[in-house]
Amino acid sequence: MDELTGITVLRADGERLGPFVRRHLPAIDRAVAETGVALIRGADAEGVGDFQQALDGLGFRPLEYTERSTPRSEVGDGVFTSTEYPAREVIPQHCESSYAGAWPGRLAFYCATPAATGGATPITDVARVLEDIPAEALRTLEARGLRYVRNYGSGVGLDWREAFQTDSRDEVARFCSAGGLEWEWPEEHRLRTVRRAPATLVHPRTGHRVWFNHLVLFHQSSLPEGLRADLVALFGEDGLPNDVLFGDGDRIPDEMVAAVRAAFDRRARRFGWRRHDLLVIDNMRWSHGREAFTGERRVLVSMSDLITRADRPEPALRG
Template identity: 85%
Template sequence: MDELTGITVLEADGERLGPFVHRQVTAVDEAIAEAGAVLIRGAGADGVEDFQQALDGLGFEPLEYTERSTPRSEVGDGVFTSTEYPAREVIPQHCESSYAGAWPGRLAFFCATPAATGGATPIADVARVLEDIPDEVVRAVETRGLRYVRNYGSGVGLDWREAFQTDSPAEVARFCAAGGLEWEWLEDDRLRTVRRAPATVAHPRTGRRVWFNHLVLFHQSSLPQGLRGDLVALFGEGGLPNDVLFGDGSPIPDETVAAVRTAFERRAQRFGWHRHDLLVIDNMRWSHGREAFTGERRVLVSMSDLISRAALPQPVLRG
């Protein structure tokens, strides 16, 4: 395991995961409050039931996964598979649902089956990532804001029924109206949504300004070059499944995103999953991603503590 700087690692020494978490919940809560992340290693577990017992011990009230951006399967009450992208693909750093109007405050990851090779879930302190992003990049995105454009139903990416977990256009319209999303129904049963959002926010508990957005993950430059060109040629600049622009709709240069990607790479901490590892993180303090892998990797996730964008304090900007 690569060293995790400033993150508590609790060794269970073979104790069942659920009872261990119940017994150590104070230590877990203190670690989350102090550092925003804790790793529990060496516990005994059989599968989803043990993970759910641990979630009960953590006080999780699992959230539904709505306004989805990636394919997942629900394998238990509020327990999902991690993103079901092909093993060869790398998932860039992001904070869960930071493109949305509301998101989970805490995430819990449980390793049911580690990969044969690769498959780590690197994490990065998003306050420190912000410190490493060039000032001119931060000023640009804070001044101009971000515009997330998502297209559903093209045959690439998610269909709107999967993303919004309903087959009712009226339900989708109600969700969008309530959550601050602009939406437009297009021909051939397609849907386009637009959300304007800031690139940084203030953490609701600490007040610290953090980098909290989907810029790297949604930007076109994160696509393989050949695929990017093919998708733009097929659907046009405004028709990609996911994209992020400046708030006024103008493109964000690739080099701007590259500077952010470099900051994430500098701050990312990785570790190789062990069977039955449990990682709990504050979703507004730590981003996460996924390495490519081989083998039958199976990591489960649950989300809790819904945070609404409308309820956040305003960040204190640097002079």
């Protein structure tokens, strides 16, 4: 069942998407400022060009997708396919690029082709989800922080050339140095990076403390049990493409991550895509994910309003 209560839905009634967005920009901006999300439904559109016109109307200055974690294709200027994982896979809740040194403040999703079945994009208010994470787990994660460990070039996951959009090791070194990312080359074509980051941040506009990290998506427990065991056997505990530990390098217990995942499950809001839907969200107020699906689902995404980790203070710890 769709859960649109509390989400501003603007009905376009067949009007062309780009002109509708420009004409209703004040209402869209107001909805995103107040609730962090707006859905434009029922517009007429033909594809990437109409989406880009809508992005222009929204005032987007599309960002490059750097320090990538998932495979995507760029299909227009600053317009990407959503994560190209197999249709049978569920993508857990996450805020875009919350593992990175910089991330988009706003996202826009456009549904070119809805799935035959499934394929919804659940979204979750990451301030409210804090209320459902067990207090002791939250205190521990905030106090100890997180350590993202990523390994590229093993033949599983992204190659470093794709992740950093360059074939120059020197360019990678400059990116890592500028972005506060530790790196090493265990072998000539294999790269390992480490980033230490907090579990929560303060939202730049609302001043609210928000859950902002990739714990649920990057932790080993997000993998199917058989695949997890196979990858650990092949590459070792520290060699998986993506992983997240406590800031001091200790492993985060599966049970703690399961409790966080359950909090997201309780708070998630779901809606099924309809053709030409346009969803605009505040990336630091709402996480997103993807259900498994059948059919030819095609959802495009663009990112805007760069925020860097240096700009965002950690919240004071709460007892």
